[in-house]
């Protein structure tokens with residue numbers, strides 16, 4: 001592939017000590033988050049909340065890029081600066097979620113296929129003009145005794161690869177996100193097996209569809225025991241099983257693996273990333289692209305009140321800093337307490 005800057009952008013997104021903020025909640029998801037703090041979700045409350053995150057002093061020390069939602073990439077900070085411009089000004093790369101969500105997969109009870117390919121070429125061109133330099137597409141897979149089916153695994157892999165090829169054609173770095181959901185009672189061995197099948201199909205399709213994986217990032221789940229499993233694997237075991245899976249299925253040409261947090265507690269998401277990096281060096285950068293695990297404390301501290309903006313920014317900055325420490329295996333619970341005291 002001709003030199004087009006994709007690999008360079010992908011590498012900047014996983015620059016040392018930095019990770020990605022996923023602030024691309026769809027209207028339905030952000031409403032759910034706001035419901036927990038009793039705030040009505042309106043265009044203005046969503047703008048004010050994202051403004052709080054993006055104007056956090058020093059966030060650029062730990063954050064390399066932000067994934068935006070369609071509405072957000074068109075919005076502006078209180079001083080009138082468009083969000084993509086505000087982020088670029090801090091050296092933070094703007095990105096965009098381009099999938100249209102996981103919909104029921106036909107003839108496959110309880111399984112989903114992610115939609116959004118129709119018209120994607122034109123949408124990517126517009127997002128590029130609005131300042132996006134990378135994109136995200138998320139597919140989801142549930143684990144049960146007979147799920148996910150091969151049908152679900154391969155149709156989602158095919159769609160992820162079609163999205164990734166269109167992104168590279170538009171000079172946008174694709175983040176490919178196959179998320180095996182960790183709800184359920186499954187063992188960590190089962191999570192390892194399913195995640196392996198999903199990654200195998202994904203990279204087969206990416207290569208078949210001519211995607212240059214050096215100009216992409218992988219955003220997978222960590223390999224965990226089901227959230228309702230009777231015994232749950234500890235931090236070191238999670239790191240071992242997760243690494244075993246990626247070593248077998250993720251090509252070394254991929255610049256970085258940027259994890260989703262997927263409903264883990266804030267501190268678990270940090271500790272798991274830290275444990276994996278402590279076992280490095282690895283062929284790829286291991287970083288974060290967290291939504292909930294970077295924002296949960298900030299949303300709570302904010303509560304929709306202007307007088308709480310600074311407290312919310314401190315909470316967000318704190319989590320970004322802890323995850324930055326986890327990039328080098330230097331995170332510890334003591335560090336957590338020290339930083340809170342500041």
Ligand code: 13P
Pocket residue numbers: 022138177260261262263289290291292293
């Ligand atoms: P969570 O970290 O909350 O799982 O969100 C990451 C994300 O971007 C999901 O698509």
